[in-house]
Amino acid sequence: MRSSDAEIRDRRANIIQVLQNDSGIELSELASRFKVSESTIRRDLNYLKDKKIISTSVRSTNEGFVTNVIPEFDSDLMYNTKIEEKEMIAKQAASMLESGDVVYINSSSTAVRVIKYIDYNFVTVITNNARALFEQAKPNVKVILTGGEIIHKNSIGNSKFAMTGDHAISTVKNILANVCILGVSGISAERGVSSAALDELTVNREMISSSLDKVIIVADNRKIGINHNYIFSDIENVDYLITDSEANALEVDKIRKKGVDVIQVEL
Numbered sequence: 001m002r003s004s005d006a007e008i009r010d011r012r013a014n015i016i017q018v019l020q021n022d023s024g025i026e027l028s029e030l031a032s033r034f035k036v037s038e039s040t041i042r043r044d045l046n047y048l049k050d051k052k053i054i055s056t057s058v059r060s061t062n063e064g065f066v067t068n069v070i071p072e073f074d075s076d077l078m079y080n081t082k083i084e085e086k087e088m089i090a091k092q093a094a095s096m097l098e099s100g101d102v103v104y105i106n107s108s109s110t111a112v113r114v115i116k117y118i119d120y121n122f123v124t125v126i127t128n129n130a131r132a133l134f135e136q137a138k139p140n141v142k143v144i145l146t147g148g149e150i151i152h153k154n155s156i157g158n159s160k161f162a163m164t165g166d167h168a169i170s171t172v173k174n175i176l177a178n179v180c181i182l183g184v185s186g187i188s189a190e191r192g193v194s195s196a197a198l199d200e201l202t203v204n205r206e207m208i209s210s211s212l213d214k215v216i217i218v219a220d221n222r223k224i225g226i227n228h229n230y231i232f233s234d235i236e237n238v239d240y241l242i243t244d245s246e247a248n249a250l251e252v253d254k255i256r257k258k259g260v261d262v263i264q265v266e267l
Contacts, residue, residue: 003036011036012044016054017222085220085244086110088265091117092242093181093218101178104207105129107162107200108183110218115143126175128168128203130161146171146203164199172206180211183218186226189254192235193217194228204232216240225251235260 003011011034018025018033031038048054089110094117097103101120105111105127115125115135125132128146137143148168150161182204185196195201208215217238224247235258242263243252256262 008044012048015041015044016048019054082220082222085246085265085267086113088267089218089220089242089244090114092263092265093216094118096214096216096240097123097179099123102126102175104172104177104180104182104211105132106182106204106207107131107197108218110220111181111183114181114218115141126172126177128163128172128200130163148203162197162200162203164203168203169206172203172210175210177207177211178213179216180207180214181216181218182207184223185228186223187217187219187235187238187241187255188225188227188251189235189258191227192231193233193238194226194231196228196230198230201230201232208233208237214239216242218242220244221246221248224248224255 014034015030018030027038027041030041034041045054086109090113093111093114097118097120099120100122102124103114103118103126105114105125107127107129109131112127112129112131112135115127115132115137118125118141119138121140122142123140124142124144125137126144126146128148130145130150132143132145135143146163146168148163148171149165150163182193184193186194188194193204195204215238217240219241221244224243235255238260240261240263241255242265245264245266247264252262252264
């Protein structure tokens with residue numbers, strides 16, 4: 001029986017998670033784990049590579065060089081995965097706001113979910129995420145878009161509808177926020193906060209620079225301990241990391257030791 005589109009999408013998303021933990025796993029083992037043929041797994045892997053949904057990076061360890069498979073979290077395939085985790089993380093982030101706050105939210109699929117959970121008066125959200133238009137903000141929340149160039153399909157093939165460019169950067173430079181809530185592609189104690197999208201680096205950096213109080217990173221367990229291609233902040237600039245209870249305990253501990261207050265929501 002042919003798999004449904006939803007089943008294929010879920011299998012490919014799960015394959016990415018397996019590869020992230022064990023990039024050297026055999027084709028036969030993947031086929032056995034997902035109860036499909038090796039040719040099906042081969043098609044899945046080719047699809048993920050062709051669509052630039054997975055990439056590889058090499059890091060040095062005591063045992064030599066290790067190749068890691070890194071998912072492109074903002075791809076179409078990954079955008080609608082880990083929904084439960086994203087919603088719970090977003091709800092926790094919203095609870096940390098106060099009435100009257102001005103809040104930066106970036107183009108992340110986790111960060112944008114914060115908007116509908118804000119239940120305080122006179123909160124202003126400034127975002128470069130055009131998907132904010134589809135979030136059900138309460139009447140007491142004002143949402144302002146930065147404007148700028150809309151990236152529908154950017155360098156990693158995503159459809160985040162992120163606003164970038166000179167206009168978006170200028171808007172952020174001229175508004176001081178109390179709180180900055182950013183989603184990321186990776187965060188680690190060693191390298192800091194990173195993104196898979198080169199186009200968005202400057203906007204993310206300016207949001208951090210233009211925040212007077214809290215910088216909050218929202219990231220599900222897949223992104224903890226991950227170093228993506230483009231670093232946009234040192235870990236020392238982060239006040240809070242909100243993740244879930246499935247995050248790697250060793251990596252979480254390393255981040256805590258850097259002075260970051262880590263909050264883990266229970267799944």
